[in-house]
Amino acid sequence: MDCRNPLCHTIYNHIETKIMNEKIVVLGAGESGLGAAKLAKKQGFRVFVSDHLKMDNKRRETFQKLDVQWEEGGHNFQHMTDARLVVKSPGVPNSSPIIKELRSSGKLIISEIEFAARYTKATIIGITGTNGKTTTTMMTYRMLKRAGKKVAIAGNIGNSFAHQVATGSFDYFVLEISSFQLDDIYDFCPQVGVITNVTKDHLDRYNHNFEDYLKAKLRISENQTRGDFLILNVDDYNLKKSIKKIKSSPQILPVSYGELSEGVYQDHNSIFIKREQQFSRIDLTGLPLYGKHNVYNSMFASAVANVLKISDKDIRDSLISFKGAPHRMEKVLTIRKVDYINDSKGTNINATYFALDSINTPIIWIAGGIDKGNDYTELLPLVRKKVKGIVCLGKDNKNLISFFSPVVDILCSTQSMEEAVKTCYKAAEYHDSVLLSPSCASFDLFKNYEDRGDQFKNSVRKL
Numbered sequence: 001m002d003c004r005n006p007l008c009h010t011i012y013n014h015i016e017t018k019i020m021n022e023k024i025v026v027l028g029a030g031e032s033g034l035g036a037a038k039l040a041k042k043q044g045f046r047v048f049v050s051d052h053l054k055m056d057n058k059r060r061e062t063f064q065k066l067d068v069q070w071e072e073g074g075h076n077f078q079h080m081t082d083a084r085l086v087v088k089s090p091g092v093p094n095s096s097p098i099i100k101e102l103r104s105s106g107k108l109i110i111s112e113i114e115f116a117a118r119y120t121k122a123t124i125i126g127i128t129g130t131n132g133k134t135t136t137t138m139m140t141y142r143m144l145k146r147a148g149k150k151v152a153i154a155g156n157i158g159n160s161f162a163h164q165v166a167t168g169s170f171d172y173f174v175l176e177i178s179s180f181q182l183d184d185i186y187d188f189c190p191q192v193g194v195i196t197n198v199t200k201d202h203l204d205r206y207n208h209n210f211e212d213y214l215k216a217k218l219r220i221s222e223n224q225t226r227g228d229f230l231i232l233n234v235d236d237y238n239l240k241k242s243i244k245k246i247k248s249s250p251q252i253l254p255v256s257y258g259e260l261s262e263g264v265y266q267d268h269n270s271i272f273i274k275r276e277q278q279f280s281r282i283d284l285t286g287l288p289l290y291g292k293h294n295v296y297n298s299m300f301a302s303a304v305a306n307v308l309k310i311s312d313k314d315i316r317d318s319l320i321s322f323k324g325a326p327h328r329m330e331k332v333l334t335i336r337k338v339d340y341i342n343d344s345k346g347t348n349i350n351a352t353y354f355a356l357d358s359i360n361t362p363i364i365w366i367a368g369g370i371d372k373g374n375d376y377t378e379l380l381p382l383v384r385k386k387v388k389g390i391v392c393l394g395k396d397n398k399n400l401i402s403f404f405s406p407v408v409d410i411l412c413s414t415q416s417m418e419e420a421v422k423t424c425y426k427a428a429e430y431h432d433s434v435l436l437s438p439s440c441a442s443f444d445l446f447k448n449y450e451d452r453g454d455q456f457k458n459s460v461r462k463l
Contacts (some may be wrong), residue, residue, distance in 0.1 A: 021046045025080045025107075026189050027098065028089025029070065032112045034180075036087045037068050039116060042166050044126040045374050048083065050075045050098075077101050084108060087115045090180035091154075093205055111176065111184035113155065116162040120168050124189070125304055126155075128177045128220050129196030129233075131351045132297045132350070135289075135325050136196055137176040138316075139301035141421045143318040144172055147310045156181065172308075179216035180205065189223035192307055193250065194300050195232040198239055198348035204372065214238055224250035231255060231303045233296065253307070255299045257292065266295050266304045268313030280312050286320050291329060291358025327453035329355060332460045340421075340460045344453030346437035349378055355437040356382040362432045363387045364410070364424045368394035368455075369440030376403050376439070383407055389427050395444040416445070417452070421459035434460075 022045060026036045029051035040047045049063060049070040063070050075098035080086070086102055086109045091098070095157035102109055117124065127137045134157055141153040154164040155175035164173065175190070179202065182188075186325060198217050206212035210417040221230045230250040234240045235257055243252065253275060264273050282302055284295070298319050305315045324330060328343040334340070343355045347369075356363065356379065365387050371394075383390075389410025392400045397413045405411055410427055414420040424434040436456045446452040 011365065022085075023048060023083040025050060025083045025086045027051075027075070027086060027092045029053075029059055029072070030089055030091060032091075032160045032162070034059070034062065034091040034444060035085075035160030035166065036089070036112045036115055037063065037066060039119060039162040039166035040087070041066055041068065041328055043119060048079060050079065077105075080107070081105070085110070087112055088184055090178055090183075094183060095205075109184055110186060111181050111188075113161050113175065113181050114185045114188045116160075116165045117188050120165045120170075120173070123172045123191045123308075125172065125174045125192045125194070125221050125308075126177050126188075126190030126205055127175065127194040127196070127300070127304075128179065128182065128217055129194070130199045130201045130217075130348065131354070132196040132293060132300070133176050133194075134345070135294065135299045136194060137174055137330055138317065139297060139322055140304045141174040142303040142322060143301060143310050143315055144174065144308070146318050147305075147314045149308075150411065160415075168306070177220065178339060179213060182216055182219040183221075183448045185219060187223060190230065191227075192218065192229045192231065192304050193220045193238055193421075194304060195220065195230070196296065196300055197233050197236045197350065199236075199348065200375075201348040201350075201372070208373070210238075214242065218242055221246055221248050221250055224248045226251065229307050230255055231264075231307075234260075253303055255296070255303060257295070264299045264306075266299060271295075271299050271302050273302065275306070280306060282312055282316050282319070284319065288320070288322065289324050289329070291354060293354035293358065294324075294329070327449060329358065330453070330457075332457050333463075335425075335460070335463055336428075337429045338425075339433045340424075340456075341433060341435045341437075342453045342456050343435060343437035344441060344442070344449045344456060347441055347449060348372070349374055349376065349439055352437040352439040353378055353382065355435060356386055359433050359435060362429075364389045364391065364428050364432060364434045366391045366393055366420050366424065366434070366436040367440070368392040368397050368400055369436050369438045369442050369446075369452075370394070370444050371396070371399050371440050374399070374439055376400075379439075380407065388432070389424075391420050391423050391427075393417065393438065393445070394440065418457040418459045418462070421456065421463065 006100040024040045024045040026033045026049045047068045144151040151172040152164045157176040223355045226348045228250040231253045234254040256265045273280040330342040332340045346352045392413045442449045442452040
C-alpha cells in the first residue's frame with residue numbers, strides 16, 4: 001500500500017527495518033487482538049498480547065498454539081519496553097493509562113486495520129457511520145459475492161481484518177469500520193469509502209465532543225486520492241457541511257433520498273445512479289427489508305457495487321434476496337397478530353428513530369439500558385404518533401420515565417428481558433407491534449447487544 005500521509009514515511013520505514021524476530025505488542029485479546037497476533041506471527045514477529053481482563057481457556061489455548069506470550073488481568077508496561085510497535089484493539093481507549101505510558105515512551109501505536117492493510121494488495125471497501133454500516137457491509141459483500149468476486153467480509157463484523165489477511169487470499173475486502181478503528185490509522189486507505197451518517201454516539205470516547213467524533217469518522221477519507229471514491233449521505237447535515245473540510249481528493253459520490261443531478265438517489269421505489277454520464281436504475285420492488293433506513297443502506301451498497309462495475313442485475317438480485325442482519329429490525333414472531341421485532345442494535349437515538357419510523361402499526365416499545373446522555377427530544381413526534389406504551393428495561397430507568405411519562409398512557413419499569421416481554425404481551429392488542437430498540441447500551445443487564453437480542457428472541461418464543 002502506498003504511503004499517502006507524510007508522517008507515515010518515517011513510521012513505516014521504522015517498521016520495515018524490523019530485525020529478525022522483533023517483538024510486537026498487541027493490546028487486547030478479543031477478535032481484533034487475536035487476528036493481529038496471527039498476522040504478526042505469520043510476518044515473523046515475536047508477539048506479546050496484553051489484556052486488562054481475564055481470558056477464557058479457549059483463548060489461552062489458541063495463543064499457546066500460536067507460540068504467543070500473553071498477560072491478562074492488567075497491562076504491565078515493563079513487559080513492553082523492548083517492543084517498537086504496538087497494535088491497539090478498538091476496545092482500548094486512547095485515554096487508558098497504558099496508552100499514555102506507551103506514547104510518552106515513544107512507542108508507535110497503530111490500529112489493527114492499519115496493521116492488516118500493510119500485508120494485502122486487495123481492493124478495500126471501508127464502510128463507517130453511526131448507523132447502518134453493518135447492513136450496508138453485508139449487502140455490499142453479497143453483491144460482490146454474487147458477481148463472482150473473491151471477496152471477504154471483516155472488520156467490526158465477523159472475523160477481524162487481520163485474521164482474514166493472515167488466513168486467506170482475497171481480491172476484495174468489505175470492512176465494517178468503527179470510529180475506534182479509525183482513531184489510530186496513518187496510511188490506511190480504502191479504495192472505496194462509505195460514510196452512512198454521523199449522529200451523537202460514543203461521545204464518552206471523544207471528550208463528549210461531537211466534532212471530535214465526526215472527525216474520527218471522516219478519517220476514512222484522509223489518505224484517499226483522485227483514483228479513490230468516497231460515498232456519503234448528503235441528507236446528513238453534519239456530513240454535507242463537512243465535505244468542504246475534506247483535505248484529500250477522492251471522487252465524491254453523494255447519496256440522497258431526494259433526486260440529485262449527480263449521485264445516488266431513490267424515486268418511485270427505485271434507486272437511480274448517475275455518474276460519469278452513466279445512468280443505472282435498480283428496481284426495489286420486492287425488497288424484503290422495510291423502512292427508510294434500509295433504502296439508504298441499499299443505496300450505499302448499490303453505489304459501491306456500481307463503482308466496482310457490478311451489473312445492475314447482480315445488484316438487484318442481491319438486494320431482493322437479502323435477509324437482513326441479526327438484531328437489526330429482525331422480525332422474530334407474530335403471536336396473536338402482534339409482531340415482535342428485535343432491533344437490539346438500536347443503541348442510539350438515531351437508530352431508534354428509524355426503527356419507530358419504519359413501523360406503521362401501534363407500538364409497544366422496549367427501551368433502556370445504559371443511557372449515554374441521550375436527548376430523546378428527536379423521538380417525541382414519533383412517540384406521540386405511534387407509541388401506545390413504553391416498557392423500560394434497565395437498572396436505572398428514571399430518565400426514560402421522567403421524559404416520556406407525559407406522552408404515553410402505558411409506562412412501566414422492568415429489570416429482566418423475560419419480565420419486559422411478558423409485560424408487552426399483556427399490553428399489546430391485535431395488529432400492534434412490540435419493538436425492542438433500546439436507544440441505550442446493553443452492559444447494565446446483558447453481555448452485549450447480541451445477548452440482549454438473543455434473550456428477547458428466546459423470551460418471545462417462550463410465549
